[in-house]
Amino acid sequence: GAGVSQSPSNKVTEKGKDVELRCDPISGHTALYWYRQRLGQGLEFLIYFQGNSAPDKSGLPSDRFSAERTGESVSTLTIQRTQQEDSAVYLCASSLMAGAGYGYTFGSGTRLTVV
Amino acid sequence: ILNVEQSPQSLHVQEGDSTNFTCSFPSSNFYALHWYRWETAKSPEALFVMTLNGDEKKKGRISATLNTKEGYSYLYIKGSQPEDSATYLCSLGGGADGLTFGKGTHLIIQP
Numbered sequence: 001g002a003g004v005s006q007s008p009s010n011k012v013t014e015k016g017k018d019v020e021l022r023c024d025p026i027s028g029h030t031a032l033y034w035y036r037q038r039l040g041q042g043l044e045f046l047i048y049f050q051g052n053s054a055p056d057k058s059g060l061p062s063d064r065f066s067a068e069r070t071g072e073s074v075s076t077l078t079i080q081r082t083q084q085e086d087s088a089v090y091l092c093a094s095s096l097m098a099g100a101g102y103g104y105t106f107g108s109g110t111r112l113t114v115v
Numbered sequence: 116i117l118n119v120e121q122s123p124q125s126l127h128v129q130e131g132d133s134t135n136f137t138c139s140f141p142s143s144n145f146y147a148l149h150w151y152r153w154e155t156a157k158s159p160e161a162l163f164v165m166t167l168n169g170d171e172k173k174k175g176r177i178s179a180t181l182n183t184k185e186g187y188s189y190l191y192i193k194g195s196q197p198e199d200s201a202t203y204l205c206s207l208g209g210g211a212d213g214l215t216f217g218k219g220t221h222l223i224i225q226p
Contacts, residue, residue, distance in 0.1 A: 004158070033213050033214075035213075041218070042216050042217060042218035042219065043206075043216035045213040045215065045216075047213075048213045056213065059213070091158070091159070093159075099208070100146035100147035100166075100207075100208020100214070101146070101147045101208070102164070103149060103161040104149070104161060104214070105161070106158040106160075108157065108158045
């Protein structure tokens with residue numbers, strides 16, 4: 001597609017429920033990144049994919065968080081047993097390739113609120 | 116973990132005035148520095164990707180410089196307009212990993 005698409009744009013969920021966030025990157029972009037921004041904080045790196053593999057999962061905050069990518073395209077970020085501290089804007093970005101010299105194109109984000 | 120510091124945290128500027136703000140980072144093992152503009156309710160938009168010491172990039176009224184030896188980058192906005200109001204994010208890349216972002220400078224242009 002023309003840009004990075006994320007869904008849903010907003011999600012309100014009850015504490016303890018599982019949520020799934022979706023990212024559809026720009027076609028042909030091999031690298032895909034997940035970040036989140038909690039209130040008053042900077043952008044926090046979660047995970048990135050080169051193709052369908054995730055060389056760096058170090059940013060995932062706990063084992064309740066998991067992510068996968070299939071077909072070198074769509075990625076889903078799953079949060080199990082959500083907690084209030086998971087409330088944040090979750091941003092997905094893609095780039096032509098992994099590497100610091102490649103600019104990111106971001107999606108509009110998913111605003112997750114855990115009540 | 117890379118430490119990317121941005122200052123000031125927020126800035127109020129009169130329309131028509133020029134302004135600048137700073138991104139500081141460790142000067143060792145530098146790969147690339149990115150600037151993004153993030154307007155409310157929109158996605159962050161890439162402004163510049165800078166890789167070489169002494170790099171100077173320009174996009175309209177916005178420009179940026181890079182000093183990798185001393186570990187800083189400046190972003191300049193000339194003749195600020197209300198549409199420049201946004202959070203400006205600086206980020207540093209460490210090779211093949213994801214970028215590390217600073218907390219941003221929140222710029223408000225007052226008419």
